[in-house]
Amino acid sequence: MLGSLSARAAGHGAAAGAAPAVRVAGLTVAYDRAPVLRGLDLDVPVGQTLAVMGPNGSGKSTLVRAMLGLVAPSAGRVDLHGVPLRRFRDWGRVGYVPQRLSAGGGVPATVREVVASGQVARRRRLRLPTAADRAAVAEALEAVGLTDRARDSVHELSGGQQQRVLIARALAARPDTVFMDEPMAGVDSASQHALAESITRLSARGATVVLVLHETGPLEPLIQRSVVLSGGTVVHDGAPPAPEGDCARPGHDHVHPHADPAPATAVPDLEVPRRG
Amino acid sequence: MAEMLQLDFMRRALLAAVLVGMVAPVIGTFLVQRRLALLGDGIGHVALTGVAMGFLTSTSPIITAAIAAAAGAGLIELIRARARASGDIALALLFYGGIAGGVVLIGLAPGGGIATLNSYLFGSVTTVSTEDIVLVVLLAVLVLGVVGYFGRELFVLCQDEEVARAHGLPVRLLSLVIAVTAALTVVLAMRVVGVLLVSALMVVPVAAAQQLTRSFRVTVAVAMAVGTASAVGGLSTAYYVDVAPGAAIVLLTLAVFVAAVAGGYLLRGARGAARAGRGGAEDPAPGTIPQTEQGGAAT
Numbered sequence: 107m108l109g110s111l112s113a114r115a116a117g118h119g120a121a122a123g124a125a126p127a128v129r130v131a132g133l134t135v136a137y138d139r140a141p142v143l144r145g146l147d148l149d150v151p152v153g154q155t156l157a158v159m160g161p162n163g164s165g166k167s168t169l170v171r172a173m174l175g176l177v178a179p180s181a182g183r184v185d186l187h188g189v190p191l192r193r194f195r196d197w198g199r200v201g202y203v204p205q206r207l208s209a210g211g212g213v214p215a216t217v218r219e220v221v222a223s224g225q226v227a228r229r230r231r232l233r234l235p236t237a238a239d240r241a242a243v244a245e246a247l248e249a250v251g252l253t254d255r256a257r258d259s260v261h262e263l264s265g266g267q268q269q270r271v272l273i274a275r276a277l278a279a280r281p282d283t284v285f286m287d288e289p290m291a292g293v294d295s296a297s298q299h300a301l302a303e304s305i306t307r308l309s310a311r312g313a314t315v316v317l318v319l320h321e322t323g324p325l326e327p328l329i330q331r332s333v334v335l336s337g338g339t340v341v342h343d344g345a346p347p348a349p350e351g352d353c354a355r356p357g358h359d360h361v362h363p364h365a366d367p368a369p370a371t372a373v374p375d376l377e378v379p380r381r382g
Numbered sequence: 383m384a385e386m387l388q389l390d391f392m393r394r395a396l397l398a399a400v401l402v403g404m405v406a407p408v409i410g411t412f413l414v415q416r417r418l419a420l421l422g423d424g425i426g427h428v429a430l431t432g433v434a435m436g437f438l439t440s441t442s443p444i445i446t447a448a449i450a451a452a453a454g455a456g457l458i459e460l461i462r463a464r465a466r467a468s469g470d471i472a473l474a475l476l477f478y479g480g481i482a483g484g485v486v487l488i489g490l491a492p493g494g495g496i497a498t499l500n501s502y503l504f505g506s507v508t509t510v511s512t513e514d515i516v517l518v519v520l521l522a523v524l525v526l527g528v529v530g531y532f533g534r535e536l537f538v539l540c541q542d543e544e545v546a547r548a549h550g551l552p553v554r555l556l557s558l559v560i561a562v563t564a565a566l567t568v569v570l571a572m573r574v575v576g577v578l579l580v581s582a583l584m585v586v587p588v589a590a591a592q593q594l595t596r597s598f599r600v601t602v603a604v605a606m607a608v609g610t611a612s613a614v615g616g617l618s619t620a621y622y623v624d625v626a627p628g629a630a631i632v633l634l635t636l637a638v639f640v641a642a643v644a645g646g647y648l649l650r651g652a653r654g655a656a657r658a659g660r661g662g663a664e665d666p667a668p669g670t671i672p673q674t675e676q677g678g679a680a681t
Contacts, residue, residue: 174548197550204544211415211541213588215598219537226538227549231531259596275545285548 125188127152127283127314128173132182135165135172142168144338145182152187152282155305155315155328157346160335166318167205169335170285173316174202186283198228201276201284205291205318209268209275210260217263217271218256221246224275246277249307250300266297273304282313290323298324322346386621394515395507396617399631401522402574402583403613407591407605408529409567410584411598412560415540421458421561422581424473425568427480428454430577432569433502434487443502444517448569454480455561463554505576505628507617514573521570528563536560537598574613575628582632583609590639593646608638 128150135143142165150156158166171177173184175191184191186200201224209220222235222243229239247253250270255263260271269289276284289301305328308315322329326346334342386392413421432450436443454476461472488499501509510518529536539546539556547553564584571580591604616631623630 176544176547195550197548200548200550202545202548204542204548206542212417212419213411213415213598213601214592214596215537215541216596219598220541223534223538223541224549226534226546226551229534231534257596262596 125185126150127154127187128316129185129188130169130173130182131185133169133172133179133184134181135168135177136180141180142338143172143179146335146339148333148340150314150316152314153309153312155309155317155330157317157319157322157325157329157332158335159319159322159332160341164335165338166335167287170287170316170318174200174285198225198279199282200227201279201281203269203272203276203284203286203289205287206269206272207265207292208260209263209271214259214261216257217252217260217274218243218247220260220271221256221274221278224278228279242280243278246274249277249304250274251296251303252300264294265292266294269293270297270300273301277304277308282311283316284308284313285316287318288320289317290319290321290325301325302328386618391508391510392617392621394510394512395627396614397515398507398510398518399574399613399617399627400610401518402571403587403609403611403631404606405522405525406567406571406580406583407587407609408602409525409560409564410588411602411605412529412536412540413564414585414588414592415537415598416560418473419585420470420473420581421455421564422568422584424458424476424480425451425455425561425565426572426577426580427477427484429480429565429568429572429580430484430499430502431480431487433499433572433577434484434491437491437498438487442513444514444569444573447502447572448521448566451565451569452562455565456558459554459557459561462557501576502572503576503578504626505572505574505579507574507627510573518570518573521566525563525567525570528559532556532559575631579628579632582635583613586632586635586639587612590635590642593639593642594649608635608642612638 126149128148130146130148133143133146133148134141146165146169148169158169160166168177172179173186175184175194186194187196189196222239224246225235225239225242229235235243244253247256250273252267252270252274255267260268263271269292273286273289276286290298293301302325305315305317305325309328317325317329319325322332329346331344332342332346333340387396410419410422413419429447429451432447433443435450436446439446458472458476461475462468484499485496488496491498535546535551535556536559538549538551539553539560543553543557546556567584568577568580571583575583587605587608588601590608591601595601595604612634613631616634617627619625619634620627620630
């Protein structure tokens with residue numbers, strides 16, 4: 107009995123190890139019957155830093171929200187670490203940085219309170235935080251460079267600093283799978299630096315990072331793979347599209363993993379390198 | 383004060399007022415955090431229908447009010463989730479339905495009239511009976527227990543509902559918990575300040591506290607202190623000056639709010655000076671793309 111149990115546990119572990127961090131299969135999401143994602147397939151291997159890119163309305167935010175179960179698919183499925191989303195319970199492993207202008211609610215809260223609230227899925231009821239919990243919060247604050255603001259109200263911070271609070275909140279639970287929705291939007295350079303630092307640390311720890319980005323910008327060296335969406339389907343999957351300036355340079359040799367199948371009109375305002 | 387405490391009915395009134403002044407701001411903090419400050423008002427109006435139902439069926443109006451308020455609170459969550467109405471539309475629906483229902487039902491009750499509702503509309507803390515006190519104590523313990531047990535989850539929910547869902551929290555259940563707890567608080571406060579002023583005790587102490595605080599926990603504590611002090615102060619004032627106790631309590635919380643606004647200005651001025659002395663400006667890190675200016679924090 108015990109033997110079969112442990113054998114099953116071992117088998118389960120092996121299966122989970124082989125499963126991608128995120129598997130999206132045939133995913134269709136529609137708002138008011140207008141499809142935003144059309145039968146999308148995507149595997150994100152464990153430990154990969156992936157950028158989901160595309161023009162406004164291409165469905166990139168919807169894809170990440172569907173990966174977290176925040177929008178219900180009309181067809182297809184999402185698995186997190188080999189478990190269908192509906193049955194996934196291990197939310198302490200998952201971090202989410204939403205696209206927000208402000209980190210605060212209607213009542214003042216200190217930076218530390220907001221960051222510590224990221225541990226909600228891990229902490230036990232009616233218990234004070236353990237030394238490990240406190241250490242994780244301190245580490246998250248340090249990663250985004252807000253240690254000295256820990257006791258200030260989030261309302262007193264700049265927009266970029268509030269974005270950093272949201273990143274630290276996601277880091278506080280020490281997640282191994284992190285989703286960030288446009289973390290660069292409207293962020294000052296100090297916060298971009300903090301963001302790059304956080305992603306580097308996550309990556310070094312073997313965490314999977316999925317970023318929704320409008321442009322790679324200073325994060326480019328950290329991104330291992332980029333998926334470009336247009337009209338709810340994947341039109342590019344491979345190396346990050348290089349910034350426009352690079353492409354324009356004479357002698358620039360950009361190797362595509364496969365031919366770009368999308369017609370030119372499908373990607374109107376994208377910086378996908380195209381040789382012709 | 384001592385003279386006031388020699389009277390039985392005043393001792394009961396004081397106990398009820400202290401409990402309400404302490405408990406209402408706790409749940410109020412979560413409502414303000416969620417930007418649903420007027421939820422208490424909406425629920426209060428529905429509670430009025432419950433009171434009328436109590437008279438109609440000759441049962442305790444507090445119990446029927448608690449049932450109606452809890453049902454109304456559940457309904458508002460349902461409307462928010464399903465009917466594509468924003469929070470304030472859902473509230474408006476409750477306001478009108480609750481008042482109209484109360485007035486119609488009280489008219490049907492034997493010997494009932496609008497005047498019967500008066501003590502519930504404006505409160506009548508000095509007529510609180512011993513049984514009322516038992517109910518008030520039970521409700522207060524229940525509300526504080528719920529907030530203590532679910533506090534961490536409720537904080538995340540009220541801060542950002544989407545993040546709460548991404549944490550795998552049972553958002554529907556927690557929304558219902560907070561709405562029903564608010565409903566019980568409304569019923570609890572109904573006898574003290576009345577349905578029309580119920581929300582004031584939930585919201586105004588919080589509004590006063592957040593002028594002075596930076597932390598959520600401290601805001602809750604200060605709001606509880608403001609609520610309790612206002613309840614005691616208002617009730618004592620009403621005893622000596624002979625004005626309506628509920629209204630006196632609410633006016634006192636508003637006075638505290640005005641004082642807190644002034645105090646907040648002074649406090650922030652002092653903190654700002656201290657920070658400028660430290661030299662808190664940060665340099666942009668080199669090698670990054672300059673983007674938009676530092677965003678204004680929406681408060």
